[in-house]
Amino acid sequence: MDCLFCKILNKEIPADVIYEDDKVIAFNDISPQAPTHALIIPRKHISTLNDIEPEDCEVVGHMTMVAAKIAEQQGFAADGYRTVFNCNSHGGQTVYHIHLHLLGGKPMGWPPYQDTLKTPV
Template identity: 90%
Template sequence: MDCLFCKIVNNEIPAEIIYEDDHVIAFNDINPQAPTHALIIPRKHIATLNDIEPEDCEVVGHMVMAASKIAEQQGFASDGYRTVFNCNSHGGQTVYHIHLHLLGGKPMGWPPYQDTLKTPV
């Protein structure tokens, strides 16, 4: 399998690991969008949210729990943070191994970006 995140899980390529346990690994995003921008990935390869099976529900929940732990460790849990899953190309997914973005350390606005689609008149 030629999956970038599987290579990180298997220690084939380096990453700045900030959290890991038996189910997930979290590392700093190489293109951060906030003072803390971590990616939390399951050790098991699951390509997209559409590929989650009933037996994967526990690991997906564990990803969210890991985000909470990391936010606490990084010191911004009480101030707040954002978590995001992207799914497929229109959702912004570029690596096809599910990952939860954890962004914190600054106030977050909404919407997160200006939509470039025009609404027909």
């Protein structure tokens, strides 16, 4: 399989791993958008949120619990943080192995970015 995150799981590509267990691993994003920007991925390859099966619900829930655990360990759980799943190209997904972004360590605004679509004149 030619999946970047599967290669990280298989130790073919190095990553700055900050958490791992039998269901998921978490590592620091190589292009952080916040003081802490971690990616939490399941060990099972699931391409997009649209591909989640009923038997995957436990691991997806576990991913969110791991995000909370990391936020606590990093010291920003009480102040708050953001978690994001991107799905497919319009959702901003660039690696097709589901992953939960954990961003924290600074106040987050909303919307997270300026909409680039132009309003018709």
